[in-house]
Amino acid sequence: MAEWEPKILAFLCNWCSYGAADLAGVSRLKQPPNIRIIRIPCSGRMNPKFILQALRKGADGVWVSGCHPGDCHYIEGNYYARRKFALFKNLLEYVGIEPERLHFSWISSAEATKFAAVAKDVVESVKKVGPSSRLIKREAEVE
Amino acid sequence: MKRLVLTKDELTAWVRRMTEGVRVFAPVAVGDYDEFRLVDSDQADLIRWSYQNTRLSPKGLFHPQAERMFKFSTSKEDPEWNILKEVPKDFSPRVIVGMRPCDAAALKIMDVNFDTPEYKDPWWVRRREATTIVGLACTSPSSTCFCTSVNSGPFDTKGLDVLLVPLGDGRFLLDVVSERGEELCQQFGPGGKEADSEAIATYEGLKKKAEAALVPIGDLSPLKERDMLEFFNSPIWDEVQFACINCGVCTYLCPTCWCFDIQDEVYESEGCRLRLWDSCMFPLFTLHGSGHNPRAEKLQRVRQRFMHKLKYYVDKYGQGVACVGCGRCVQFCPVNIDIREVIRLMLVQCECAV
Amino acid sequence: MFDYTEKIREIARRLLQEKKVDGIIGFKKGTIPMMNQPVFITSPDRVELLHWDSWCGVNLANYLPKREGRIGIVAKGCDTRSIVVLSQENQVQRDQLYIIGVPCRGMLDRRKVWEVVGSTDVKGIEEGNGKVRVWGNGFDLKLERSELLQNNCVICVHRNPVVFDELVADEVEEQSVDRYGDIRNIEAMSSDEKWNLFQEIFSRCIRCYACRNACPFCYCPQCFVDESRPQWVGKTIDRTDTLTFHLLRAFHMAGRCTDCGACERACPVGIPVRLLTKKLEKDVKELYGYEAGVQLDERPPLDTYKPDDPEDFIK
Numbered sequence: 001m002a003e004w005e006p007k008i009l010a011f012l013c014n015w016c017s018y019g020a021a022d023l024a025g026v027s028r029l030k031q032p033p034n035i036r037i038i039r040i041p042c043s044g045r046m047n048p049k050f051i052l053q054a055l056r057k058g059a060d061g062v063w064v065s066g067c068h069p070g071d072c073h074y075i076e077g078n079y080y081a082r083r084k085f086a087l088f089k090n091l092l093e094y095v096g097i098e099p100e101r102l103h104f105s106w107i108s109s110a111e112a113t114k115f116a117a118v119a120k121d122v123v124e125s126v127k128k129v130g131p132s133s134r135l136i137k138r139e140a141e142v143e
Numbered sequence: 144m145k146r147l148v149l150t151k152d153e154l155t156a157w158v159r160r161m162t163e164g165v166r167v168f169a170p171v172a173v174g175d176y177d178e179f180r181l182v183d184s185d186q187a188d189l190i191r192w193s194y195q196n197t198r199l200s201p202k203g204l205f206h207p208q209a210e211r212m213f214k215f216s217t218s219k220e221d222p223e224w225n226i227l228k229e230v231p232k233d234f235s236p237r238v239i240v241g242m243r244p245c246d247a248a249a250l251k252i253m254d255v256n257f258d259t260p261e262y263k264d265p266w267w268v269r270r271r272e273a274t275t276i277v278g279l280a281c282t283s284p285s286s287t288c289f290c291t292s293v294n295s296g297p298f299d300t301k302g303l304d305v306l307l308v309p310l311g312d313g314r315f316l317l318d319v320v321s322e323r324g325e326e327l328c329q330q331f332g333p334g335g336k337e338a339d340s341e342a343i344a345t346y347e348g349l350k351k352k353a354e355a356a357l358v359p360i361g362d363l364s365p366l367k368e369r370d371m372l373e374f375f376n377s378p379i380w381d382e383v384q385f386a387c388i389n390c391g392v393c394t395y396l397c398p399t400c401w402c403f404d405i406q407d408e409v410y411e412s413e414g415c416r417l418r419l420w421d422s423c424m425f426p427l428f429t430l431h432g433s434g435h436n437p438r439a440e441k442l443q444r445v446r447q448r449f450m451h452k453l454k455y456y457v458d459k460y461g462q463g464v465a466c467v468g469c470g471r472c473v474q475f476c477p478v479n480i481d482i483r484e485v486i487r488l489m490l491v492q493c494e495c496a497v
Numbered sequence: 498m499f500d501y502t503e504k505i506r507e508i509a510r511r512l513l514q515e516k517k518v519d520g521i522i523g524f525k526k527g528t529i530p531m532m533n534q535p536v537f538i539t540s541p542d543r544v545e546l547l548h549w550d551s552w553c554g555v556n557l558a559n560y561l562p563k564r565e566g567r568i569g570i571v572a573k574g575c576d577t578r579s580i581v582v583l584s585q586e587n588q589v590q591r592d593q594l595y596i597i598g599v600p601c602r603g604m605l606d607r608r609k610v611w612e613v614v615g616s617t618d619v620k621g622i623e624e625g626n627g628k629v630r631v632w633g634n635g636f637d638l639k640l641e642r643s644e645l646l647q648n649n650c651v652i653c654v655h656r657n658p659v660v661f662d663e664l665v666a667d668e669v670e671e672q673s674v675d676r677y678g679d680i681r682n683i684e685a686m687s688s689d690e691k692w693n694l695f696q697e698i699f700s701r702c703i704r705c706y707a708c709r710n711a712c713p714f715c716y717c718p719q720c721f722v723d724e725s726r727p728q729w730v731g732k733t734i735d736r737t738d739t740l741t742f743h744l745l746r747a748f749h750m751a752g753r754c755t756d757c758g759a760c761e762r763a764c765p766v767g768i769p770v771r772l773l774t775k776k777l778e779k780d781v782k783e784l785y786g787y788e789a790g791v792q793l794d795e796r797p798p799l800d801t802y803k804p805d806d807p808e809d810f811i812k
Contacts, residue, residue, distance in 0.1 A: 175611070195617055208704075208733070285617070286619075287618070385535065385536060385560075388710040391703075391705035408731055427723045474617065477711055477762065
């Protein structure tokens with residue numbers, strides 16, 4: 001049987017990290033293929049529900065990436081996001097979601113090499129804890 | 144029918160014998176409260192013969208909080224895609240031991256909804272048919288109980304097949320009150336000995352004492368006699384509703400609340416259709432697809448709960464109120480909305496109208 | 498605290514007679530021991546209904562959102578903090594309210610009484626000099642009041658109202674306590690232990706939403722639980738759904754929860770839901786130095802930021 005490969009859902013800001021992913025691709029930078037990307041208009045759009053939904057649907061890891069502080073296209077979206085992320089990441093770890101599954105980064109559209117490096121880092125980190133088993137919504141336990 | 148006296152050990156042994164032939168559900172302590180659980184022969188001595196009331200009523204054994212009705216596939220490759228297939232359930236014979244008379248009476252109230260000449264809920268009906276109920280008389284009712292005021296009582300046998308009465312000296316009187324109870328005793332001999340006149344006298348005495356301990360809440364006949372709109376338009380609802388926070392505690396703990404919702408859940412390419420408890424206290428309960436909500440206001444929802452139990456049910460079925468006086472909602476409403484007080488207000492406003 | 502009742506009635510009567518308010522939100526004596534019912538009094542003739550004792554744990558600020566007109570409200574320390582949060586969030590205007598502040602020595606928890614007496618059927622209870630006498634079928638006990646406090650009251654650091662128009666009595670002494678001992682214990686566990694702990698804790702949830710509805714801050718016109726496109730969380734008692742609900746409910750309280758304990762008090766099956774909200778409260782305090790509902794002119798912590806907020810978790 002082939003080695004298990006994690007599925008990782010990445011929420012990338014349209015104005016920076018999404019561009020970095022594109023640039024990493026066209027630059028032919030080597031990066032792991034485990035990442036599925038959803039483009040969001042700003043890291044500030046990221047709702048904690050999205051992270052939960054990803055985990056519930058079986059993602060082994062979630063990665064959210066936005067613009068560096070001070071670079072937000074909407075001036076301050078990422079500053080608000082940063083507070084939400086800090087609290088939500090802590091809360092999920094507090095109830096037993098392995099910290100290795102949740103990742104956050106600031107990557108500008110020029111930082112293709114950082115994108116590839118973080119992608120590699122995220123995948124390795126998730127691989128360390130193996131397939132996700134928690135918070136996955138399966139057939140409802142009833143009766 | 145037959146009346147026997149059993150020691151506690153004999154009773155436990157009887158239940159243990161049952162566990163070897165049928166599924167047995169009984170009240171056991173779960174953390175700081177009691178709940179009906181499936182028990183095996185090793186657990187027969189964990190049964191709580193002196194509990195007050197289980198936190199959740201045993202209605203869940205017949206009408207589960209959530210049950211899978213059908214399964215389906217959403218994969219187009221599956222030749223049976225999108226076809227609902229009934230989920231097999233366990234309808235093998237079972238005995239519920241230790242059910243309080245009020246909770247058993249509640250099943251009778253729910254029968255009018257799930258088992259009518261025109262409509263029969265297959266799962267309710269089959270679960271009812273598969274079940275023999277061994278009740279446990281309430282020798283010391285709680286101060287929140289009012290069963291005698293609502294057509295039931297601490298020794299009420301109407302929903303039961305066998306009634307067990309703790310005689311206070313460690314022994315139990317076993318009163319067989321239905322054919323099905325008779326069959327149970329034939330299948331699993333309870334042992335013990337024939338009740339003598341002294342045991343029967345104790346039983347009668349305990350019954351009188353328990354009934355006397357329950358505070359009557361008044362004559363409920365005006366609920367039936369007065370016009371529905373008089374109650375509906377009464378100003379009392381404004382006062383009753385204020386404190387309500389629209390949670391589902393009263394309806395979920397109630398042994399007679401039967402409302403449910405049906406939802407589909409899909410997991411990748413498979414799914415199931417679920418039936419789950421719903422509550423008239425939730426705004427979503429009556430929300431239409433159009434966006435209109437006929438009970439958008441809290442007052443309307445609170446009124447609905449009480450009117451349904453105390454007026455609509457009375458008028459529609461002619462069997463009294465849809466409440467057995469178990470007192471769960473009285474005790475666990477987080478804001479102390481007390482159905483006894485609501486009944487009193489309804490009766491008082493009624494007198495005023497005359 | 499029983500002597501507060503007369504004072505509350507006196508203030509209420511005056512406010513209603515002078516037409517300073519349209520109505521008073523307070524408590525009336527409950528129909529069963531250890532419970533009181535929130536009540537809205539609009540006429541001076543009915544102020545005798547108002548009551549105060551150690552069983553007024555419901556947070557009356559819950560009745561404020563969307564209420565119009567001028568309202569008098571009886572409020573403990575935690576309730577006034579909730580009023581501050583609601584006013585920061587524009588759910589109520591401070592000048593709409595006449596706050597009858599109640600310095601509080603802590604509310605009592607009937608679950609603790611039930612545990613001690615071994616029964617949920619308490620026939621009567623009375624209180625005096627730090628002792629509580631409780632009686633029922635086969636028991637009549639004298640207990641220490643301090644041992645029956647609601648868990649949130651044990652670690653309360655705002656017993657006195659933070660905003661008020663009038664106090665019913667002199668302020669009480671504030672406590673200096675470690676609020677987060679239990680949270681730190683959980684934080685120190687492994688992921689597996691934490692997971693198992695919370696699976697167990699929430700396994701009894703019956704999804705009645707009493708915790709949500711008892712909270713003054715759950716005023717959304719539509720809760721995420723009721724959203725169907727997409728459906729974020731299933732509505733059965735499936736453990737994943739239950740935990741999802743509790744996580745999101747708690748997260749919505751981040752930087753807002755004043756630890757009034759109304760959620761835990763309302764739970765019919767005794768789930769310690771505050772374990773989640775208190776974790777968020779601790780993090781908000783440690784990361785952003787913010788305590789909810791203390792200053793009227795502050796912005797809630799998730800509605801603001803500092804350029805140098807901690808971000809060592811971000812790559």
